[in-house]
Amino acid sequence: MQELTADAAIELRGIDKSFGSVHAVRGASLRVERGSITGIVGENGAGKSTLMSILYGLYRADAGEILIEGRPVEMASPRDAIGHGIGMVHQHFMLVDSFTVLENLILGAEGGALLAGGLAAARTELARLAGEYGLAVDPDARVADLSVGEQQRVEILKVLLRGARILILDEPSAVLTPQETDRLLQILRLLRDRGVTVVLITHKLREILAVTDKVIVMRRGEVVAERRTAETDAQDLAELMVGRTVRFDLDKAPAREGETMLAARHLSLVDGRGVRLLDDISLEVRAGEIVGIAGVSGNGQTELLQVLSGIRPPTGGEIEACGRRVDAAHPVDPAEMRDLGVAHVPEDRLRQGLVPAFLASETSILGYQDREPFCHNYLMDGPAVGRYCADLMERFDVRPRAPGLRSSNFSGGNQQKLILAREMARNPKVLLVGQPTRGVDIGAIEFIRRELIKSRDAGCAVLVVSVELEEILSLADRILVMFGGRIVGEVAAGEADERMLGLMMAGARAA
Amino acid sequence: MSASRRPLPGWVEIGLLPLANIAMAFLLVGVIVEVIGVDPLHALKLLVLGAVGSSEAIGYTLYYATNFIFTGLAVAVAFHAGLFNIGGEGQAYIGGLGCGLAVLALDRYLPPLLVIPLAILASAAFGAAWAAIPAWMQAWRGSHIVITTIMFNFVASALMVYLMVNVLIAPGSMTPQSRGFAASAAVPSMQAALQWIGIAVAPSALNLSLLLALLACVGVWIFLWHTPWGYGLRTMGHNPEAAVYAGTNLKRMTMLAMCLSGALAGGVAVNELLGVHHRLVLDFAAGYGFTGIAVALMGRGHPLGIVLAALLFGALQQGGAELAFEIPAITREMVVVIQGLVILFSGALVHLPRPWLQALFARRG
Ligand SMILES: Nc1ncnc2c1ncn2[C@@H]1O[C@H](COP(=O)(O)OP(=O)(O)OP(=O)(O)O)[C@@H](O)[C@H]1O
Numbered sequence A: 001m002q003e004l005t006a007d008a009a010i011e012l013r014g015i016d017k018s019f020g021s022v023h024a025v026r027g028a029s030l031r032v033e034r035g036s037i038t039g040i041v042g043e044n045g046a047g048k049s050t051l052m053s054i055l056y057g058l059y060r061a062d063a064g065e066i067l068i069e070g071r072p073v074e075m076a077s078p079r080d081a082i083g084h085g086i087g088m089v090h091q092h093f094m095l096v097d098s099f100t101v102l103e104n105l106i107l108g109a110e111g112g113a114l115l116a117g118g119l120a121a122a123r124t125e126l127a128r129l130a131g132e133y134g135l136a137v138d139p140d141a142r143v144a145d146l147s148v149g150e151q152q153r154v155e156i157l158k159v160l161l162r163g164a165r166i167l168i169l170d171e172p173s174a175v176l177t178p179q180e181t182d183r184l185l186q187i188l189r190l191l192r193d194r195g196v197t198v199v200l201i202t203h204k205l206r207e208i209l210a211v212t213d214k215v216i217v218m219r220r221g222e223v224v225a226e227r228r229t230a231e232t233d234a235q236d237l238a239e240l241m242v243g244r245t246v247r248f249d250l251d252k253a254p255a256r257e258g259e260t261m262l263a264a265r266h267l268s269l270v271d272g273r274g275v276r277l278l279d280d281i282s283l284e285v286r287a288g289e290i291v292g293i294a295g296v297s298g299n300g301q302t303e304l305l306q307v308l309s310g311i312r313p314p315t316g317g318e319i320e321a322c323g324r325r326v327d328a329a330h331p332v333d334p335a336e337m338r339d340l341g342v343a344h345v346p347e348d349r350l351r352q353g354l355v356p357a358f359l360a361s362e363t364s365i366l367g368y369q370d371r372e373p374f375c376h377n378y379l380m381d382g383p384a385v386g387r388y389c390a391d392l393m394e395r396f397d398v399r400p401r402a403p404g405l406r407s408s409n410f411s412g413g414n415q416q417k418l419i420l421a422r423e424m425a426r427n428p429k430v431l432l433v434g435q436p437t438r439g440v441d442i443g444a445i446e447f448i449r450r451e452l453i454k455s456r457d458a459g460c461a462v463l464v465v466s467v468e469l470e471e472i473l474s475l476a477d478r479i480l481v482m483f484g485g486r487i488v489g490e491v492a493a494g495e496a497d498e499r500m501l502g503l504m505m506a507g508a509r510a511a
Numbered sequence B: 001m002s003a004s005r006r007p008l009p010g011w012v013e014i015g016l017l018p019l020a021n022i023a024m025a026f027l028l029v030g031v032i033v034e035v036i037g038v039d040p041l042h043a044l045k046l047l048v049l050g051a052v053g054s055s056e057a058i059g060y061t062l063y064y065a066t067n068f069i070f071t072g073l074a075v076a077v078a079f080h081a082g083l084f085n086i087g088g089e090g091q092a093y094i095g096g097l098g099c100g101l102a103v104l105a106l107d108r109y110l111p112p113l114l115v116i117p118l119a120i121l122a123s124a125a126f127g128a129a130w131a132a133i134p135a136w137m138q139a140w141r142g143s144h145i146v147i148t149t150i151m152f153n154f155v156a157s158a159l160m161v162y163l164m165v166n167v168l169i170a171p172g173s174m175t176p177q178s179r180g181f182a183a184s185a186a187v188p189s190m191q192a193a194l195q196w197i198g199i200a201v202a203p204s205a206l207n208l209s210l211l212l213a214l215l216a217c218v219g220v221w222i223f224l225w226h227t228p229w230g231y232g233l234r235t236m237g238h239n240p241e242a243a244v245y246a247g248t249n250l251k252r253m254t255m256l257a258m259c260l261s262g263a264l265a266g267g268v269a270v271n272e273l274l275g276v277h278h279r280l281v282l283d284f285a286a287g288y289g290f291t292g293i294a295v296a297l298m299g300r301g302h303p304l305g306i307v308l309a310a311l312l313f314g315a316l317q318q319g320g321a322e323l324a325f326e327i328p329a330i331t332r333e334m335v336v337v338i339q340g341l342v343i344l345f346s347g348a349l350v351h352l353p354r355p356w357l358q359a360l361f362a363r364r365g
């Protein structure tokens, strides 16, 4: 027993945590060996993030013990955790938007009263890390201007820069492309070989199987199983997580296309600094089909969704949405787009899709607050909103079923399900979806993809933007590839494979 | 995020925490009072009696509270939209200009039932207009609203002095004030109103504007939490990007929030001019706009909390005045210091007692 704890970098014993009536973690115990990569998997809301937040000092456990390197420690705040060499990359970004990358990197470790020294040191260190791990970002770019994928890279760099010896990553790859993810996994291996202990929370079993030494499975707050990675496989893990058989394949009937519901013609978007974000984009989405947009994040997909949903007016070209023409001279606002029947699931759920401080019931009507049945005679109907939210939660299996809980207190995957539910429930004519299953567990991925296909079969025109090739391949009837703000290729789903798309996404082949 | 943000039970958060803040402020006040050679307990007794010791004292406390409710609501509405309106002072003042102009133009021709509502509307409209200019500058020109609203307080003050001295001064008057309003423009005093239903209280400055203030509380509550515009306004305050996504026009919402805020500040003019002075005077809004910030913060932006905080500040104002009157060693300035300490402890240092309360309730729970 004594030696056993000695080579455990982390040991958690009987950790218990409740938030009011939500029992998030129930007597969880686990060990993480020093210099290993340990994976934690589990459904949305299983308590993975909560357990790691306790380890990182963000929450205090109601009961239980934390041992680091065999010694019991108090984790009263992240400062304590950092003091014990623990670094965490969060599921939700914790960056200051208006700061540059470099300023974010030295935040909390400014290295003296004058910033110049710390900034210069960070700049060299950053260049080194960027070279070594291939995590390139422009140190002087403002975080607000970065894509989701780039922001994630900054988060990872931030922890690496602190020289953490124990690294906790909460769904780090949720927004990375397969290529970038492979690079991340390489980094993790490299770190492990240098004696760093890595804990990796992810919903992607491929990553677990590729890189971890051991997997811990959580379900409803408990640690239910532990496996040597070499002795398990995806099917086994999926069943342990969900408690039932999961089907990975998605059988869908061929699309029955109808009229064109959404069309873009020679669409372009140039920002204030003259950067061409969208360049001569033309596309059509017909009723009853799913068009997938593949591409490495940061190649204009975010902006395309913004323009198509009415958040930003295009600077050139035109859009035709459900019969309404939109161009630079005739802009449309998102509310009007919704009226036309265009629903939008935004890529970045925490920044756009919901208001963290709002109740789940309030979030469940964001954008629809002035419609029946939520609002009549200029007054909102609170009970009706609550009932509606409860109904959405039931249909989309959002856990916990608590319309009165603050949106920020739901786990990432459940927030996503709530937003999807909100946008899909009103039977839109056009559905724009950014990263539909980002941070969502496998059981829910299966569910969400089936729902998207159901919408399609009901005659909805669906446009899916995803950095997951596998997702695009399994969902889309037609695939467009974006690179550098342009559409560089179009492939019918049946003819596409990962390698070919991967090449196009890297800009290797222009169509 | 850090340890200090861990949640406390709801009633501790809204009930006990503010009380602990006030207690700490009073403790410090007690020390200061002791130092200047006055018995703190005696002073406290005078303060409390001065604020609530008689029906006259209560009347004055409620009269001050009326002003604080208006300005507290004004700050809170803007704050829910993520806007820091420091200009309640100037908006109340210009609201008074609207009020005065409306009454001076109409009071000889129309009955009270028309003059008073029109004067109230004019107060609100002028207050809103004064807030609309900084709002417009923020929404379309990017000038920060904190700076512009502060500057507009000075502009309002200068403008009013000019108008009162040169234009609106009553003919032959030595002091810069307008002619008295006709009786048709007087909001009835609470004493008169209560007498009418058979309750006798001592006369005070308290008038039926208090009911208007309470009505405004209900209105703000309904607006913010039960209308789609209030929903959009709060969305903007929490998360502007989500508001854009939801179809809220941020520029227009900024205008709406600030106009509403300014209109509420205009309520001070109703209480002061229609209820008490019965003429247009200088500096009637002095201090209320700024204290409104503290009231809104202490009331956590909720109308109910604002009423409670306004009562506290009303009591401090009234009790403090009595205290200064009774004990010469305690000057008016000392009373301002007391108010300042309450603001300090319940505003800037609001989280100070939190760790102790947390420890207390962690052990219990
Ligand atoms: N601050 C909080 N207040 C109330 N409930 C919370 C809070 N934080 C988490 N929860 C609840 O605790 C449970 C566990 O959440 P947690 O975020 O740990 O899940 P997770 O396993 O990380 O899920 P995901 O894979 O979706 O990220 C969920 O039911 C969640 O709603």
Ligand SMILES: [Mg+2]
Binding pocket: A048, A049, A050, A091, A170, A411, A412
């Ligand atoms: Mg999580």
